[in-house]
Amino acid sequence: MASSSLKSTPLSPSTPLASSKHLSQKSPLQSSLSGITSPHTPNATPSQNPTFTPGCILTPDLCDILSNQIAPSDTDDPAFIPFLRCAQEQLAAYKSLLVQVQNDENALALVQATNDSPQTNRHIKPLKQPKELVRITALSQEEVSKWREVNRRARIAYESLRCHYHLQYIRDPQVRETTKVDRSDLKAFTELHKLGPHLVSYLQADKRIVGPIPGVEIGDIFFHRAELSLLGLHGPIQAGIGYAPGVFVQENEPIAASIVASGGYEDDRELEEDVLLYTGSGGKGRNDSHVSADQSLERGNLALERSMNYRIEVRVIRGMQLEPNSGRKLFVYDGLYRVVDCRRGNSQSGCLVYQFKLLRIRGQNQLGSKTIRIAIETKAKLAENIIPSGYVSPDISGGKEAMPVLLFNDVDKNNHPMYGPMMYEYxxxxxxxxxxxxxxxxxxxxxxxxxxxxxxxxxxxxxxxxxxxxxxxxxxxxxxxxxxxxxxxxxxxxxxxxGIRYQLEVFRSRDTQWGLRSLDxxxxxxxxxxxxxxxxxxxxxxxxxxxxxxxxxxxxxxxxxxxxxxxxxxxxxxxxxxxxxxxxxxxxxxxxxxxxxxxxxxxxxxxxxxxxxxxxxxxxxxxxxxxxxxxxxxxxxxxxxxxxxxxxxxxxxxxxxxxxx
DNA sequence: GTTGCATCAATGTC
DNA sequence: CGACATTGATGCAA
Missing domain, CATH: 2.170.270.10 (SET domain)
Structure with a gap:
């Protein structure tokens, strides 16, 4: 799998990793969460579940993953919530939903019930199951790649469905009449959800994931909130705080597992790189950044406060303005944080708001949003004809491409693409x-x-x-x-x-000699x-x-x-x-x-x-x-x-x- | 190119 | 369960 990181991120030396096979790959999360990781032998081994035929969505891998959730050890923090374990009945309950991917090559991460026409099973609902909070850890590099593939296919399905409904909206006047606003993003999401709720966001219904989502890397980007929900990264389609209600937790208290920080509140601030100040929810109109009423400690606010108490890690997704003038947003997964402080205070407008302070858990890859900011700054400098260090050429195409092609090398003195042995011609x-x-x-x-x-x-x-x-x-x-x-x-x-629309750059890499990447x-x-x-x-x-x-x-x-x-x-x-x-x-x-x-x-x-x-x-x-x-x-x-x-x-x-x- | 507004749909709550 | 309330979204008209 391609790793874009040029820097060598040292692994935290604290704990040996579960799988030492791929030590060179990045997996700092495993070590940072190692205190609560102790793989146990699952009751439901794949071989004991012959009903799960190959190609089914309940592959042995998934069984493994489901059974691999770990109860927290007491060593980390005695106050830690005891998580429920995945029980065999739950796996069995999925049997009724047992669905087959018809054609493994082309099948997306979607499913369809066997022996039923698609019309009749569009509205299958997951069976009543005990609700639980799970944490997925210690995945091998191979499993991570597999999940990335699953996620990718789900997102391809989402994206093409979205285009499908978008075109339908544009072309069909009848559709335009019934729905007044083109929300093809939501429509696509709904459709996928109907088809395979337990797969599309594979543990959405009765399980909620705390901590990392398999196959989602720090720095991954999204163009719609629905995509975040699709992968289970952040459930709510609009709200900023994603949390599991009390029924998921033994203590019957809500637990926040993710937030989207897009600067929607006037009091939001970022003190330092790894510190995030986040304003609680409520007290304002939907499109308003101005708080006009007091906030209260309930719902998301309460959940964040509880997460602080139980030291639950929180996934942080940052919403960034794509272009300064466009309304479109870009969402970036920035990794895991812990809530370290919760206080009530007066907002700029004088109303009572909750303010949460989050600290980034150490040992993770560089902040995705920081990478993006670096790219934006680099572009701005280049626009002013300032060449940032490391850039060898502002355009190896010599003006031939529609966009200049940068050449970057901070590894060695080799400027091959420009002055190769035979003097390339672009x-x-x-x-x-x-x-x-x-x-x-x-x-x-x-x-x-x-x-x-x-x-x-x-x-x-x-x-x-x-x-x-x-x-x-x-x-x-x-x-x-x-x-x-x-x-x-x-x-x-x-x-x-x-021609080229993105600001591309050819860069020197220790792994692949040369590579291509984009600032956009x-x-x-x-x-x-x-x-x-x-x-x-x-x-x-x-x-x-x-x-x-x-x-x-x-x-x-x-x-x-x-x-x-x-x-x-x-x-x-x-x-x-x-x-x-x-x-x-x-x-x-x-x-x-x-x-x-x-x-x-x-x-x-x-x-x-x-x-x-x-x-x-x-x-x-x-x-x-x-x-x-x-x-x-x-x-x-x-x-x-x-x-x-x-x-x-x-x-x-x-x-x-x-x-x- | 902005801004306000109406409309989306999921989920928690009662 | 079903209705209702809540939500750092989104597109479109003005």
Whole structure:
């Protein structure tokens, strides 16, 4: 799994980790919570649950995780709440919900009851179960990766559902009439919840998670509150304090497990990096930052106070303004904090408010919001032509890209991308041999923007490929409006041809030599960059002597685009997009040994956060599709952008790379 | 490009 | 249970 941290975070020496296999990976949380961690032998071992067939959502892993919750040891704090253990009956209760992922490859983290039509089981509810608070610890690196994958698929499902409802709202006047405001975010969330409440936010209903959420990393970013709820990071869709009511706790007292700090109260402040002052809830109108009534010690406020008492760790999510003028917010997971102080005081407006002081638990990775702030500051400096230290070049593309491409190296003196052994030439886009065909590529006549009857839409199999710059779903190839089209440059069917939109930087890495990252937060489904180099015909390479050059093979990338926008788990009738059919395979390689661009610095990962989507616009020869890189998930600033190059075996011509899935 | 306002929907509470 | 209250959200009109 790609780790973007250049710094070496020393592990806390206090306790040996449960799994020593992956010591080099970051897992400081395990040590910081080690006082309450003592894995016990679960009663329900996976093998004793034969009803949980492979591919079911109740995989052995989940059983393990459920049974792995730990009762706190008394050594940490005698006042600690005794947590309930996961009992066998609870696992058994899930059996009635036993649901099968129909097609493991394409299935999202969603489920559907067996032997029932989807219509009838849309409203399944979890059985009555004892409610409990759990803490999940000591996951192996492998399990963490697995959960990241589960989370990612749930978020892909969410994102494409959201786009689905958004488009429906825009296009269908009847829908607009019944619902007056486009809340496709909430709608998508509801739909996912109906389908698999116990999975989507997998322990939402009868279990609440205290502490880290499996598969959610510090620094992960979100564009909607519903996404936080989806993963169980922060339950409430609006409220700032996420807490479990008393019934979840033996003492019958509410316990807060997460907060969203987005500066909605006038009295909020941040004293130092690891200290957070948080105003309790209540006493103001919904869109008001002005407190106009006294707050009281109940609900969330009470829960936070109780969490302080019992020394419960609290997940902190920060809401940040995406751009200074836009109303959109970005949410960042900043890790675990402990409430250390709770006091009543007068707000600026004179009313009584509760103020909580939270301290960040030590040993965690750098604050996600700090990383973002660094990125924002760096951008601001660059805008004023100040080059911050570590930056070797303000633009290795020499003005060829739509956005400058930074070069950063604080590791060594190697400035390879600029002054390589052979003196690279920066090439923005490949020169495909059929550029003369451009005129032959039939364009649309739409003016000023493309209509429903646009022939380019038809070429895409009847639907446009993008919504507001977001790829709706992966397909064999995307046809954008091109030179031959009469629509305006603002046409929404022109995306990759406009070039890079994010502030990218090539950076030196000890792990991967070079890597690519962005100073801007990258939204899942958006275009990052395109591969470029010298086009070499495939058959020439085959006949020719063994090539010494570095070749990028378009056939070799696994079909990760298959996952993007796949809704078959939500709508059973939904089919993965096979149109337009790619009748012929790419017939070329890219030689990136002399001329190349930013894309060739993207590093490889088995769990990539980006994928390759073939795109055509300047010509329509499917033997020469462009290799466009799209984001598979939201990528936070300064995190390594990674691709699956399918490079398990060398010298494999990649002819089999299109099978499977 | 701002601001106010109406409308969303989940969850806790009674 | 079902109704009601509460909520650092969100999009859209003005």
């Amino acid at each position: 090439l923005k886009s490949p020169e495909y041999p059929f550029s003369s065909k451009a005129s032959a590529m039939k364009g649309c006549q739409c003016r000023p923007t493309c209509s429903d009857k646009c022939p380019c839409k038809e070429k895409n199999g009847g639907t446009f490929a993008y919504d507001n710059g977001v790829l709706l779903h992966g397909r064999p190839v995307v046809y954008e409006c091109g030179n031959g089209c009469h629509c305006a440059a603002t046409c929404s069917n022109r995306v990759t041809q406009k 937060p990258i939204q899942a489904g958006t275009f990052i960059c395109e591969f470029s180099g010298d086009v070499v015909l495939r058959d020439i390479v085959k006949q020719g002597s063994e090539c010494q050059t570095v070749l990028i093979d378009p056939r070799k990338f696994p079909m990760r685009w298959h996952h993007w926008g796949n809704l078959s788990a939500v709508f059973p009738e939904w089919k993965p997009f096979e149109s337009p059919v790619l009748e012929e395979q790419p017939e070329y390689f890219l030689d990136v040994s002399r001329r190349n661009n930013v894309a060739c610095y993207i590093s490889h990962s088995e769990y990539p956060n980006a994928f390759i989507q073939f795109v055509l616009y300047s010509h329509d020869d499917v033997k020469f599709p462009r290799m466009a890189v799209f984001a598979m998930e939201n990528i936070p600033p300064l995190r390594d952008i990674t691709l699956d190059y399918g490079c398990s075996t060398d010298l494999d011509q990649g002819d089999n790379s299109l099978e499977g899935e």
